[in-house]
Amino acid sequence: MVPELAALRATIGDTPLVQVPSREGRGNIWLKLESGNATESVKARTAYALLCAAVVRTGSPQLRLVEYSSGSLAFALAEFSAALGFDLHVVVPHHAPESMCTRLSRTGALVSRAEQGTGFLGAMDRAAQLAAEENRHFLLQHCAVETVAMHRETTGAEVVRQLKAAGQEPMALAASVGTGGTVLGMALALRQIWPECAALAVFPQEGPYGDPLPPTSAPRMKGTGGLGHGLRQPLLVPYERGFRFERVSLSRAQQAMVTLRSEHGLAVSSSGAGAWLAASEVVDTAARPRGTAVAVVASRGTTEEWADVGTGK
Numbered sequence: 001m002v003p004e005l006a007a008l009r010a011t012i013g014d015t016p017l018v019q020v021p022s023r024e025g026r027g028n029i030w031l032k033l034e035s036g037n038a039t040e041s042v043k044a045r046t047a048y049a050l051l052c053a054a055v056v057r058t059g060s061p062q063l064r065l066v067e068y069s070s071g072s073l074a075f076a077l078a079e080f081s082a083a084l085g086f087d088l089h090v091v092v093p094h095h096a097p098e099s100m101c102t103r104l105s106r107t108g109a110l111v112s113r114a115e116q117g118t119g120f121l122g123a124m125d126r127a128a129q130l131a132a133e134e135n136r137h138f139l140l141q142h143c144a145v146e147t148v149a150m151h152r153e154t155t156g157a158e159v160v161r162q163l164k165a166a167g168q169e170p171m172a173l174a175a176s177v178g179t180g181g182t183v184l185g186m187a188l189a190l191r192q193i194w195p196e197c198a199a200l201a202v203f204p205q206e207g208p209y210g211d212p213l214p215p216t217s218a219p220r221m222k223g224t225g226g227l228g229h230g231l232r233q234p235l236l237v238p239y240e241r242g243f244r245f246e247r248v249s250l251s252r253a254q255q256a257m258v259t260l261r262s263e264h265g266l267a268v269s270s271s272g273a274g275a276w277l278a279a280s281e282v283v284d285t286a287a288r289p290r291g292t293a294v295a296v297v298a299s300r301g302t303t304e305e306w307a308d309v310g311t312g313k
């Protein structure tokens with residue numbers, strides 16, 4: 001129904017897998033650098049899966065969509081929707097930078113902010129309201145099983161091929177979590193080949209998995225975090241016994257960003273730096289010497305992230 005959407009598939013995937021030392025240098029971490037996708041983020045894969053599913057579920061190539069996001073997914077959906085002629089309304093958290101809203105508006109997307117003090121959960125609630133008020137299809141990324149399938153069949157499958165070609169067997173996979181679709185899909189793919197591969201779902205110290213506190217706008221690794229009020233990511237709940245839930249503070253992630261850039265010449269997002277730290281912990285404490293793990297790097301990091309680090313992008 002939408003051949004232009006099918007054509008976007010060629011702009012997504014086959015991103016590089018780059019080897020760097022673990023934090024203590026006792027093994028190696030393979031970084032899956034997702035900035036090689038269209039829109040320079042792993043969220044290009046998520047957006048593509050969500051849009052394909054929306055076309056199938058509505059049975060129409062003329063889509064009126066609404067979704068919530070704090071960054072990379074919003075940009076991917078906005079750019080793709082502009083190219084496809086889809087009508088998109090994006091809800092961002094109240095604390096989202098004005099530069100983000102301006103960039104989204106330039107694509108033609110409508111942009112709304114959630115109420116102050118409601119955190120990311122407030123953006124989700126507002127998007128649900130707009131779906132009803134404006135008769136829009138709600139993408140609802142946190143419950144979108146198609147994103148898990150996308151990461152199993154593309155991101156995870158790519159890593160399997162790349163590791164096999166390098167003759168490597170991973171001890172662990174680490175990915176920072178927004179919805180959980182990336183880490184779950186990739187874990188399913190890797191464990192088909194290496195059943196003992198540990199799966200690390202990395203959350204910010206400031207907002208852990210199942211965070212019992214109300215949501216806040218406290219700074220943390222971008223695009224990650226618990227939902228607040230004890231809510232848990234629906235995609236992960238059925239599989240949570242198979243995961244290790246790790247916590248990384250923003251300050252540690254920022255230090256890791258600086259390390260990876262200064263020592264290895266790689267610009268990575270705070271969430272990617274957090275995944276590298278979690279993967280390094282497994283490798284550096286293992287009894288087996290010179291172990292290998294995989295960490296997902298969602299993007300190169302936003303201008304705001306690098307400004308907070310103090311080095312510029």
